Amino acid sequence: MHIQTAAVQTLRDFEHGAVVPSVHMASTFELDPATDDGVYAYQRGSNPTRAQLETVLSALDGARHGFAFASGMAATAAALSVLEVGDEVILPASVYGGTYRFVDLVLPKRGATARFVDDLGALTDADFTPATRAVFIETPANPTLRITDLRALVELAHRHGALVIVDNTFMTPVLQKPLALGADIVVQSATKYLAGHSDLLAGAVTVDDDGLADALRLAQKAEGGVLSPADSFRLIQAVKTLPLRLERQQANALAIVDFLRGCEDVAQVHYPGSHSEEEARVHASQASGTGAVVSFELAPELDRIAFLQALRYPAYAVSLGGVESLICRPATMTHEAMTPQARANAGISDELLRLSLGIEHAADLVADLEQALAAAR
Template sequence: MHIQTAAVHTLRDFEHGAVVPPVHLASTFELDPATEDGAYAYQRGSNPTRAQLETVLAALDDAEHGFAFASGMAATAAALSTLTVGDEVLLPASVYGGTYRFVDLVLPGRGITGRFVDDLGALTDADFTPSTRAVFIETPANPTLRITDLRRIIELAHRHGALVIVDNTFMTPVLQKPLALGADIVVQSATKYLAGHSDLLAGTVTTNDDTLAEAFALAQKAQGGVLAPQDSFRLIQAIKTLPLRLERQQSNAEAIVAHLREHEGIRQVWYPGSHSEEEARIHASQASGNGAVLSFELAAGLDSVAFLRALRFPAYAVSLGGVESLICRPATMTHEAMTPEARQNAGISDELLRLSVGIEDVADLLADLDQALAAAR
């Protein structure tokens, strides 16, 4: 089943012939007094609506198991909570600021070490120690759009007995399926492309490993960071248009990249594969598109504040993946938790702007960028 069909038809045959699933709001469920048996007992442990969403999540990722959490960071925290005292996780230096904060401030209290690597794609056997138990990958990276060779790093990590966790938020299952390449865990901020309308907070975890699945089910029940039934229903519905939305967003992004690369007001544009021919080749081998996020810097002498204030359509706001275009300054917004030195090592300058492209008419977006660049002079 193709992914657009799976997004719409994974769930079927609802009661009364309904063509959309019901929403089960109950926090508790009646059990058999004799056996205390029941498919559901308490919403934190499981809920029919969340279970339906998790079936969809697994289907999209071609996974055996799917889990829905209350936010992308709750999903990432659950994935990293598979580590124990004395373990080490390797991450890219440019990792999302929320993940950086969790690894930098929370994991040390649990006796777990995070090591940030300037170029994760250059990892070798020498980078692994007996304590290295996981590698956390973003590809494309946020916000530099650097590419990591998933097949190579997965093989390398597994050779050293380390798990591979991939944050697939930028690509979604529509464009990239890390589990099929051998990754152990995939996390996403479903707030972004899966929900797609900047009105829902959610996170997802998928895996093919039964033991890891038990750990994530325990994380839901023991830590309680689960997605509520109403939000689960809304995410089920939003996912039905994910492939269509992403197709338009990606087409718009391609046009904007081509336009900005030729604009005298732009110093540099970054997108998946832009750093080198090798990265472009790797990305093409593991993903079916570039997605709809790009980063750029204005040419010398242009006023970035004037540029941002002049924009009519991209709102100056964090997040990405919504139907509306958004623009932000990662150094002071998404990656503010990082020290200036850490941002410098990651290639995140104070002038870097990240644009998440929406579904607007691309002619309007291009005209808006042009008039804002003129105002920046």
């Protein structure tokens, strides 16, 4: 089944001939007094509507197990809950600011440590120690959009008994399937492309391994960061249009990249594969598109604030993946938890802007950028 079909047709046979699933809001479920058994018992452990969403998430990723959480960070925290006292996780220096905050401030209190490296692609056997339990990766990276070879990293990490955790938020299962490339755990901020309308907070984790699934199921039940039935239903419905939305968003991103690359007012433009021919080759081998996020820096003589204030369509706001275009300044918004030195190491300058393309008409977006650049001169 193609992913466009799976997004719509994974769930079937609803009650009363309905063509959409019911929303089961119950927090508790009646059990058999003779055995204390039941398919469901308490909403935190499981719920029919959340279970249906998790079936969809699994189908999209081609995974055996899927888990829905109350936010992308709840999903990331659950994935990192596999770490034990004394374990180490390796992460890229450019990792999302929320993940950086968690591994910098929370993880050490649980007895685990994080090690940041400038380039995961440069890792060798010498970088792994007996304590290295996992490697956490974003490809494309946020917000530099640098690419890492997933197959090569998986082979290296697995040789040392380390798990590979991939944040696939930027690509989604439509464009990249890390589990098929050997990754062990895939996390997504479902708030972004999966939900797609900037009105829903959610996270997703998918795995194939039964043992990892048990650990994630425990994280749901013990820590309680699960997605509500109402939001689970809304996410089921939103996912149905994910492939269509992303197709339009990618087309817009390509148009914007063409415009920015030809613009003298723009000093640098970043998109997946733009750093080098090798990164472009690697990305093409493991993903089926470039996604809909670009980042860029204005020429030094332009007024960044005037540019942002003049924009009519992209809202100056955090997040990405919605039907509306958004623009942000990572240094002070998405990655503000990082120290200035950490941002510098990650290639995140104070002038870098990240643009998430929506589904507006490309010509209108280009015209808006043109007039905002004129205002900034």
